[in-house]
Amino acid sequence: MDDEDDLGPEIPYLSAIGALMYLAYHTQPDISFAVNLLSRFSSYPTQRHWNGIKHLSLFTSKPKDSRLDFPLPPSPPSRPVIGHLHLLLSVLIHKSFQKLSSKYGPFLYLRIFNVFIVLVSSSSIAYEIFKKHDMIVSFRGLLPRHESLLFGSSTFLMAPYGDYWKFMKKLIVSNLLGSQALERSRGIRAKEIEKFYSNLLDK
Structure with a gap:
């Protein structure tokens, strides 16, 4: 061609x-x-x-120093570079997942290029993951742009669950989102809303 x-x-x-x-x-x-x-x-x-x-x-492609050095769930046959992408393109995505689960089981490992996916289609396995092991799956790691532009895990939103996260949550709820803090900022919020409406009507 x-x-x-x-x-x-x-x-x-x-x-x-x-x-x-x-x-x-x-x-x-x-x-x-x-x-x-x-x-x-x-x-x-x-x-x-x-x-x-x-x-x-x-x-x-998958880096040689990959951190995936632990046993992975069962996986369908994949292709070089694209991984399992070809298995997800034939029909609608949810039907593709259903077809894969019916053939290979309720707990699968998939790869789309270098993005790794764990497919769970069983309620008992989902309960095991999100109820008993929620501390492990609650933090997905930092994206490169968050690490370089947003100060990594030192920010509250991107920090892993732990003592720092719990301290920052308590601090924000008590000093920023608590009832007394909201009452103190009522006047400021009213002025900002009035300014927003004025600018909207001017346009």
């Missing part, structure tokens, strides 16, 4: 762009420029653009 030939509907160009955008936002901001460039051709992609996606996918 020539590089300038249009892609057929069987090539999941839009799905690949969506997956790469997810990676660019959450885990690999260094590929944002290339993903945005390729997304401009979503309406009329050619083989050259598809080759660009495949080359870009090489930069999203």
